[in-house]
Amino acid sequence: MKLIEITQFLIRSISPAIMIAFIMSHFMFQDPMLFHKTRIKDKIYLILVFGLISSMGSFFAIYEKHIYLDTALLVVIVAGLKGGVLVGIGSGLIGALFRIITFPPSGKFVIVTLIAGLLGGIMNYLHKSNGESEKEISMYQGFLVGALVGMLQTLIVPWAVPEVLIRRKFLFLISVPFFVINGAAVCMYLFIMKTLEIQKEKQKVEELNARAQLRLLQSQIKPHFLFNALNTIASFSRKDPEKTRSLIQNLSEFLRVTLKTSKSAISLEEELENLDFYLEIEKVRFGEKLEFLKEIEAKCLSIKIPFLSIQPLVENAIKHGFHYDGRKLVITLKASDKKGTFIEIEDNGRGIEPEKLKDIMDMNKETEGIGLHNVIKRIKSIYRDAKIEVKSEIDKGTKIEMFLGER
C-alpha cells in the first residue's frame, strides 16, 4: 500500500465517525453550558453520551489490512478535552468495553482508548490551570493531543498484533499520515462542537428575545389610556369622592393584572374580571356614549385563554369605534360552546374601511393592528387550529369572531 493510498483510506475512514458525532452531539448536547457545569450528575451525563458516541464510532469504523484509524479515539479525546480527566477516562472505558465485546482481536488497543481520554483530560486541566478557563480549548491543543495519540497507536502495533509482521520502515511511513489525520480529525470534531454550541446559543438568545417581546406586548398599557384615566380621576376628585375611590381601585386592579406576567394562560372568567376593571374606567370616561353587554355561557367560563386576549380587542373597539356624531357605541361580548368555544366581540361603531382591514389582517405588516396580531399569535400558541375572523362594515360596526377549537 502506498502512502497516498493510506492517507486516502484514513480520511475515508473518519467520515462516518464525524457524521455520527455531529448528529448525536446535535441531539444530546442541548445546553451549551453543559461543559462548564461541575455537578456530578452533569459529568455522568457527559460520560454516557461521549461513551455512546465513541462506541458508535468504533461500530462504524472501517478496517483494512490492520490499518485503521480508531475513530472511537477521536470522541474520547474530545470528551477529555471538553469535560476533563474524569469524563475522558469514563467515556474511554465505555468505548473500550464496547470494543472488546464487538471486536475481541483489537483487545490490546483498548489501552490506547484510556490513554486518549486521559491525555485529553490532562490537556483540559493544563488549559484551565493556565488561567484560561474562560477560553475554549483551541484547535491547536486538540491537534496536539490527537497527533500524540496517533503516534501512540502506531507504536503499540508491534505489541498489540505481533502475528502481523510489519516492517519498521513501513510503520514509520504510515505514522506520519496517522499523526496528521488523527490530529485533524480531533480538530474537526472540536469545530463541530463549537459550531453546534454557537448555534444553540443563538437559538437560546432568540427564544429569550421572543419571550421578552411577548411579555412587553402583554403588559403594554397604553399611555393614552392611563393619562386619560388619571385625568378622569382628577376631575371626579373635586366633587365625588366615592367615584374617585372606585376609579382608583379599578385602575389599580387593571394595572396590577396587566403588569403581572407570571401566568400566560388564564381562565375566561379571570380575563372577564380584568376586563371589568378596565371597562369601569371607560364607562366613567365616556358616560352614556358607551354601553357594554355580555352574553357568556356558564360552561365557557373555565376555558383557558391567553392572558389579555379579550381586553385589547374591546379597547380597540372603544378607541376606533365611536361615531363622528356622538351616537352611542354598543359593544357586545359573547362566548358560547359549539363543539369548541366560540367568542365574539361585536360593536355598532364606525367600522373599518375594507383596504384598511386588509392591512390590519396582513400579519406581515407591523404598522397596523399590532394589538390584534399579538392576540391572534398568542391564541394560536394555545389553540393551534383557532380560527379568527374580522368582519366590518362602514358605519355599521365591526365583528371579531374567534373559534378556539381543540386545545
Add this chain to the structure above:
Amino acid sequence: MYTAIIVDDEEPAREELNTLIREESKDIEIIGKASNGLSALRLIAEKKPHMVFLDIQMPGLDGLEIAREIMAMEEPPVIIFVTAYDEHAIKAFELAATDYILKPAHPKRFKKTLERVISLLSGKSDRVKTMEKLFDIYPVGRDKLTRIIARKKGKENRLLLDIKDIIYFRSQGRDCFLSIDGEEMEVKYTLKDLEEKLSEDQFVRCHKSFLVNINRIGEIVPWFSGACILKMNDKKKTEIPVSRNYAREFKDKIGWT
C-alpha cells in the same frame, strides 16, 4: 376679560379643564363647550371666543383638522391643543412652538401656558405663522382621511362629507375646492396635503391643479403626446385634463398600459 371655549369628547375632561381655568385665571371666562369637531366649529363661529382649548383625539375629525378650519376664520381665536398622550403631535407642537396642555394638567404648567396665551392675544400675525408652521410640520393625523370638512361657496355652514363621494379636488391659486353631486365646495387643504392624507388607491393626481377619484372616472379619451382627458361619472359629466407631466404616473396608478 377673555372668553374661551372647551372642546373635548369626554365630559369629565371638559369639567376638569373648566375648573382648572376658573382656578388659575381670573381673566378667562368659559362661554361654551363642545363635544365634537363640527359643533365646535359652529360654536366658535357663533360666539367668537378669544381662545379655544382643543382636544386632539376625538372620533372622526382630529384636533388638527378642526384647527385648519378655525384658522380659516376671519378672526381666528388662539388655539391651545389638549392631549393626554400623543408623541407625534407633541413633537410637532414643540417644533412649531404651539401652545398645548397635557391631561391631567399640573397647575404650575397650566398657569404658565395661560399667561403665555394671554400675551399672544394681541399678536395675530404671529399666531397665524405659528399655525402655518405646525400644519407644515404635522400636516396629517396618523390615519388617512375618510371624511372631510367643506363649505359651500359664500356660506358659513360646514359640512362633513364622505371622501368616497367626492369626484375630484381642484386648486385655484391659494384656494382648494372639491366637487360633489355636481357642486364645488371649499376645503382648507392644499392638493399636496390631500395627496398625502388620502388613500392613493382612491385619489390620484392627474394635473397640477387636479386630484381625481379613480372610482369615479367614466371614460378616458386619449389626447396628443401622452396627455388625455377624463370624463367623470357625475351629473355634469365633468371633463378633467391629464397633463403630460402627470400622465405616466397617473397611468401607472390606474393600471393602464
